[in-house]
Amino acid sequence: MQHKKRILTGDRPTGQLHLGHYVGTLKNRVRLQDDYDCFFIIADLQMLTDHLEEYASIEGNVFEVMCDYLGVGLRPENTFFVQSQVPELAELTMYFSFLVTLARLQRNPTVKDEAKTYGVTSMSYGFLGYPVSQAADILAFKADLIPIGQDQLPHVEQTREIVRSFNRIFDKEVFVLPQPLVGEVPILVGTDGDNKMSKSLDNFIAFAHSPQETERRILNMVTDHKRAYRKDPGHPDECFTFRYWSIFSPSDTPLVCRECESATRGCKECKTQLAIKLNDYLVEIRERRQQYASQPDLVWDILATGTRRARVVAAETLAEVREAMKISFPQLLMKGGK
Secondary structure, three states, rough: OOOOOEEEEEEEOOOOOOOOHHHHHHHOOOOOOOOOOEEEEEOOHHOOOOOHHHHHHHHHHHHHHHHHHHHHHHOOOOOOEEEEEEHHHHHHHHHHHOOHHHHHHHHHHHHHHHHHEEEEEEEEHHHOHHHHHHHHHHOOOOEEEEOOOOOHHHHHHHHHHHHHHHHHOOOOOOOOEEEEEEOOOOOOOOOOOOOOOOOOOOOOOOOOOOHHHHHHHOOOOOOOOOOOOOOOOOHHOOOOOHHHHHOOHHHHHHHHHHHHHOOOOOHHHHHHHHHHHHHHHHHHHHHHHHHOOOOHHHHHHHHHHHHHHHHHHHHHHHHHHHHHHHOHHHHHHHHOOO
């Protein structure tokens, strides 16, 4: 019997995770893991919706994401699993696809934004149906709470629509409405100062980056567009570097703000100090990450254990779904069918 409420959230294994993931959702996951039954999906099939040509990198990326998870402080006893290794999710995605119109999927703002970001001019069935697949991931485990980034809210709303449609059409309360939980910083602007932090745009700072690489990326950050010269007063509220101060070293922000506005602090000096603070912030995460990365068998064992558990839970849900849809066919099972 499930005593704790359940969380389902995860990431696509498109590469190493970064600070945008941390403030958007990872920090919430670490905070909530004591109070919830946590399921963390590594959505390798969903990676292929717009990174199909990178299929050969999936295995290595899954390992990197797992090291990032454990590095930020998610504990091994949580349920970590690989999407493609839980085939019940694909079957559930098919059933849910009957409940969503093509026009509804085409209106999804996140799908449209991702198509623009990745230059997708001709959408595949899988790309357009991404929200339906995500709904199956959430509902297979009957998750109560979904820690997500701001851009994933439309997907959770699509999931909630599927819950209402399924329960109404098949006249059975199989699913409950999951609730989204958006991170304290909905979107972290990347080092380019124009877009959210993203691996594809190379404007990110990864947990796996060395202190030197982190410093290099910070020093190349865009700062205050309105400050032309060192002697000019700065505008902290419009400076992208200042946003990082407020997130990763909030106790220093009053001093940084005063010095910026009075022009006693230059942008280069500010970024140099920020790099030091940020590297200090990441020390423990990097140490934990390296400890797990040096023990690959342990990392894969944790993932294998979680994937086995995920299959059991998903199969139980799928049995309920089949029964509600009148496609369980017990007569065939009694005659030796599978």
